[in-house]
Amino acid sequence: MPGPGSGSPVDAVAGRATSAPTVLQVLRRLDSGPRGLTEAQAEERAVRFGANTLPARCEASWPRLFVHSLRDPFTTVLLCLGLVSAAVASWGTACVILLLVAVSCVLRASGEHRADRSMAALRGLVATTATVLRRAEEGDAPVAREIPVEEVVPGDVIRLGPGDLVPADVRLLRAYGLSVHQAALTGESAPVAKAAADTTGAAYGGVFGRPQMCFQGSSVVSGTGTAIVVATGRRTRFAAAHGGLGAQREPSAFDRSVHGISWILIRFMLLTPPLVLMVNAALRGRGLETLPFAVAVAVGLTPEMLPVIVTTCLARGASLLARAHGVIVKRLPALHDLGAVDVLCLDKTGTLTKDRPVVDRALGPDGEDGPEVLRWAAVNAWWTLQLADLPTPDALDEAILDAADEDDLMAYDGTAAIPFDPVRRLATAVVRTPGRLGSHTLVVKGAVEAVLVRCAVTEDERERLLALAAHQADAGLRVLAVATAERPARVRDYTPADERGLTFQGFVTLRDALAPTAADALKVLADRGVAVKILTGDHPKTAARACRDLGIPVASDSVFTADRVDGLSDTELAHAAARTVVFARCTPEHKARIATALRSSGHTVGFLGDGVNDLPALRAADIGIAPRDAVAIAREAADVVLAEKDLTAIDRAITAGRHSGGNIATYLRVTLSSNLGNVIAMLTAGLLLPFLPMLPVQVLAQNLCFDAAQLAFAYDRPHKAVLRRPTRLRPRDLLRFIAGFGALNAVADLATFAVLAFTLHGPDALDDEAVFHSGWFTENLLTQALVMLLLRTGRRGAEGRTPGTVGWAAAALTVVGLLVPVSPLGSFFGLTPLPVLYYPLLGAVLALYAAALMAARTRYERLGAGLRVGP
Numbered sequence: 001m002p003g004p005g006s007g008s009p010v011d012a013v014a015g016r017a018t019s020a021p022t023v024l025q026v027l028r029r030l031d032s033g034p035r036g037l038t039e040a041q042a043e044e045r046a047v048r049f050g051a052n053t054l055p056a057r058c059e060a061s062w063p064r065l066f067v068h069s070l071r072d073p074f075t076t077v078l079l080c081l082g083l084v085s086a087a088v089a090s091w092g093t094a095c096v097i098l099l100l101v102a103v104s105c106v107l108r109a110s111g112e113h114r115a116d117r118s119m120a121a122l123r124g125l126v127a128t129t130a131t132v133l134r135r136a137e138e139g140d141a142p143v144a145r146e147i148p149v150e151e152v153v154p155g156d157v158i159r160l161g162p163g164d165l166v167p168a169d170v171r172l173l174r175a176y177g178l179s180v181h182q183a184a185l186t187g188e189s190a191p192v193a194k195a196a197a198d199t200t201g202a203a204y205g206g207v208f209g210r211p212q213m214c215f216q217g218s219s220v221v222s223g224t225g226t227a228i229v230v231a232t233g234r235r236t237r238f239a240a241a242h243g244g245l246g247a248q249r250e251p252s253a254f255d256r257s258v259h260g261i262s263w264i265l266i267r268f269m270l271l272t273p274p275l276v277l278m279v280n281a282a283l284r285g286r287g288l289e290t291l292p293f294a295v296a297v298a299v300g301l302t303p304e305m306l307p308v309i310v311t312t313c314l315a316r317g318a319s320l321l322a323r324a325h326g327v328i329v330k331r332l333p334a335l336h337d338l339g340a341v342d343v344l345c346l347d348k349t350g351t352l353t354k355d356r357p358v359v360d361r362a363l364g365p366d367g368e369d370g371p372e373v374l375r376w377a378a379v380n381a382w383w384t385l386q387l388a389d390l391p392t393p394d395a396l397d398e399a400i401l402d403a404a405d406e407d408d409l410m411a412y413d414g415t416a417a418i419p420f421d422p423v424r425r426l427a428t429a430v431v432r433t434p435g436r437l438g439s440h441t442l443v444v445k446g447a448v449e450a451v452l453v454r455c456a457v458t459e460d461e462r463e464r465l466l467a468l469a470a471h472q473a474d475a476g477l478r479v480l481a482v483a484t485a486e487r488p489a490r491v492r493d494y495t496p497a498d499e500r501g502l503t504f505q506g507f508v509t510l511r512d513a514l515a516p517t518a519a520d521a522l523k524v525l526a527d528r529g530v531a532v533k534i535l536t537g538d539h540p541k542t543a544a545r546a547c548r549d550l551g552i553p554v555a556s557d558s559v560f561t562a563d564r565v566d567g568l569s570d571t572e573l574a575h576a577a578a579r580t581v582v583f584a585r586c587t588p589e590h591k592a593r594i595a596t597a598l599r600s601s602g603h604t605v606g607f608l609g610d611g612v613n614d615l616p617a618l619r620a621a622d623i624g625i626a627p628r629d630a631v632a633i634a635r636e637a638a639d640v641v642l643a644e645k646d647l648t649a650i651d652r653a654i655t656a657g658r659h660s661g662g663n664i665a666t667y668l669r670v671t672l673s674s675n676l677g678n679v680i681a682m683l684t685a686g687l688l689l690p691f692l693p694m695l696p697v698q699v700l701a702q703n704l705c706f707d708a709a710q711l712a713f714a715y716d717r718p719h720k721a722v723l724r725r726p727t728r729l730r731p732r733d734l735l736r737f738i739a740g741f742g743a744l745n746a747v748a749d750l751a752t753f754a755v756l757a758f759t760l761h762g763p764d765a766l767d768d769e770a771v772f773h774s775g776w777f778t779e780n781l782l783t784q785a786l787v788m789l790l791l792r793t794g795r796r797g798a799e800g801r802t803p804g805t806v807g808w809a810a811a812a813l814t815v816v817g818l819l820v821p822v823s824p825l826g827s828f829f830g831l832t833p834l835p836v837l838y839y840p841l842l843g844a845v846l847a848l849y850a851a852a853l854m855a856a857r858t859r860y861e862r863l864g865a866g867l868r869v870g871p
């Protein structure tokens with residue numbers, strides 16, 4: 001016997017030839033049976049085939065991370081500048097640049113390594129599982145149990161249900177209404193129907209088109225199935241086609257902002273050296289000897305620590321969030337995007353309501369009590385559950401079964417079922433008609449419109465019934481319609497095409513209590529500037545009523561039924577979405593289109609959902625959020641996983657995102673405005689002075705000190721005001737801020753220059769280069785310390801007596817600025833002690849600068865453009 005896995009199992013069992021192997025052939029080849037493997041067999045195969053993991057999921061090694069950090073555009077530009085310095089034999093400058101690059105790469109690689117490990121541990125908490133049938137011993141009955149996907153082996157028999165990820169390449173043994181989404185493999189976005197039956201002839205669409213096969217990387221949209229695993233890990237089609245990477249995600253809002261800012265800076269950096277050279281040559285007649293200085297000025301502009309600070313801020317935020325609130329951020333940049341979310345789309349069921357409905361009433365077409373309607377609904381629920389192999393009933397079916405009389409159900413014998421599908425919004429069961437041989441009864445239950453359109457009723461009658469349902473929904477009830485049809489018995493499968501010409505039986509209404517924390521959480525979200533939109537598959541009136549009961553104002557024009565979405569262009573939809581609160585009767589595609597429209601109109605969109613019907617929207621939003629008990633595919637697609645489906649947890653996650661985002665924004669504002677100020681001042685002074693205002697090595701040394709001090713921003717606690725609005729990095733706002741405060745910084749530097757020039761030596765005594773360099777070195781570090789304290793969105797007055805990390809870092813920077821020129825290290829950098837008179841004068845300049853900074857900051861805050869990073 002060749003045994004499973006020798007050769008390529010998928011090819012072997014899926015068949016390259018025209019006809020697919022039969023179930024029997026597959027079972028034989030895999031040395032397994034419909035009752036699954038024994039535990040001992042599974043263990044032996046786990047050793048033989050290894051874990052069912054994709055090659056791409058392996059942890060990145062240290063050297064790989066280091067090399068990766070070298071590929072950062074800032075590092076590349078720095079290395080180029082280092083090379084230029086080496087080419088003109090400016091070894092000091094080249095060495096310092098190399099040191100800067102090495103320090104930032106080591107810090108970044110170690111930060112990312114730590115972040116990767118903690119992210120992997122966090123992701124492990126929400127790892128996907130598969131349901132396998134295993135037996136303790138050969139003779140025992142198989143038991144279905146959940147195991148981590150990694151432990152699935154070839155020959156295992158698994159169960160698939162709606163929302164499951166297909167854990168490996170599998171051959172179906174049984175399937176009921178099964179359709180899978182295999183876009184990751186084929187690019188085809190529509191679900192593909194799958195069936196277990198052995199067929200002959202070539203399948204359309206190659207191996208992926210084979211109806212009997214499901215592949216790793218796909219997910220179950222509707223229906224259920226039982227299948228045998230034919231290939232795992234790197235032997236699957238998915239691993240072969242994509243190296244396990246799957247589709248690349250679009251860059252997030254954060255990636256886009258950082259990318260935009262980075263490229264603007266890089267252009268400046270590249271422009272600076274030629275500009276300095278040209279201006280110095282034209283006005284001062286200096287030649288190539290100015291090159292090291294020009295290079296140092298360009299380096300001075302670089303926020304080398306940006307990747308380090310970003311990774312540290314986000315990784316700290318993510319691990320605190322996981323520890324304190326059980327919220328798991330699966331991708332680091334997602335935390336920043338959470339802070340930037342200004343529109344949050346939610347489904348209704350289980351978010352605004354508890355999703356523990358109870359039957360309120362069953363009513364016939366005349367609106368009077370109709371017990372037989374409940375009986376038919378229960379027959380439908382019971383037989384779809386039984387025949388479609390559903391693992392558990394959904395909440396609506398459970399409520400109906402709880403309310404129904406069990407004896408009534410036993411009178412029926414089911415023969416077929418088409419399980420619930422969120423696009424059709426129907427479930428159908430077929431039972432033998434009691435007392436009538438040779439007759440089947442189709443029992444259909446589902447959303448009111450979906451059932452009525454399949455009933456043989458007049459237009460007027462349909463309108464009347466819709467109004468009756470709307471009246472129930474207006475009272476906040478969930479409404480299901482029930483219809484039946486008698487058909488001659490047959491062996492052939494039933495399909496959705498059979499659901500027509502139905503006899504309308506009546507409605508079942510269900511009451512679903514509001515989630516206890518929802519009202520408060522919605523208020524907090526509104527206070528934080530997050531607009532909430534409800535995207536639900538439910539009736540518009542039920543959804544609107546739930547919103548009103550929770551205190552969300554819903555005007556009549558802010559409820560939209562999703563069929564109207566189809567007639568709108570993307571731009572029209574974006575406009576409509578801006579004023580709509582409730583989108584009802586959404587299919588999964590509607591939810592995704594609405595999220596995309598909101599994104600395209602400039603919003604950062606979060607989407608919270610837990611079902612298969614939420615999957616496209618979870619992917620379309622900037623941030624997909626799912627609770628831990630969501631279906632596997634929703635958890636897999638989400639960027640953030642909540643301990644439970646509770647809006648309060650989202651508020652905490654958003655706050656954590658704003659915290660990290662606020663710190664990153666502060667760092668960028670402080671570092672860039674300060675660096676720009678320095679560059680302007682140095683360029684100006686360079687033109688006025690007969691010598692360079694600072695030696696290249698001094699520029700680089702003070703840059704290194706400033707960078708080190710700014711690491712403190714990763715540990716800062718931002719001001720409450722930052723947490724009140726979405727923290728979105730807008731390159732344009734940031735540039736305006738940097739230009740304004742950079743100019744102010746340059747003025748302070750030049751004022752120091754004036755002090756040094758006129759007061760200490762008199763107008764003709766500007767030839768003491770070392771004193772000038774030292775004066776400027778000290779002033780630079782002191783102004784930078786001041787900027788760190790005054791331009792942060794930190795706690796200002798509320799800080800009290802504890803200075804906080806940023807306070808300590810600013811103090812350290814001040815000490816370095818004051819002591820280095822008088823220390824032995826100073827002479828190494830070409831610095832010298834300063835005359836005592838310099839210090840009170842510098843104090844005066846700094847006091848004036850601090851006052852100007854505060855005034856400018858207040859003005860910016862009032863204009864709402866500067867320190868506020870939200871929209």
Ligand SMILES: Nc1ncnc2c1ncn2[C@@H]1O[C@H](COP(=O)(O)OP(=O)(O)OP(=O)(O)O)[C@@H](O)[C@H]1O
Pocket residue numbers: 347348349394396397420422425426427445446447448479480535536537538539611613
């Ligand atoms: N098991 C079921 N059998 C028949 N019809 C159902 C069943 N479950 C839901 N429906 C109908 O289909 C509609 C859409 O269901 P879907 O699961 O897409 O959304 P929902 O649960 O109503 O709302 P949300 O999108 O907020 O989760 C429901 O409002 C209901 O009318």
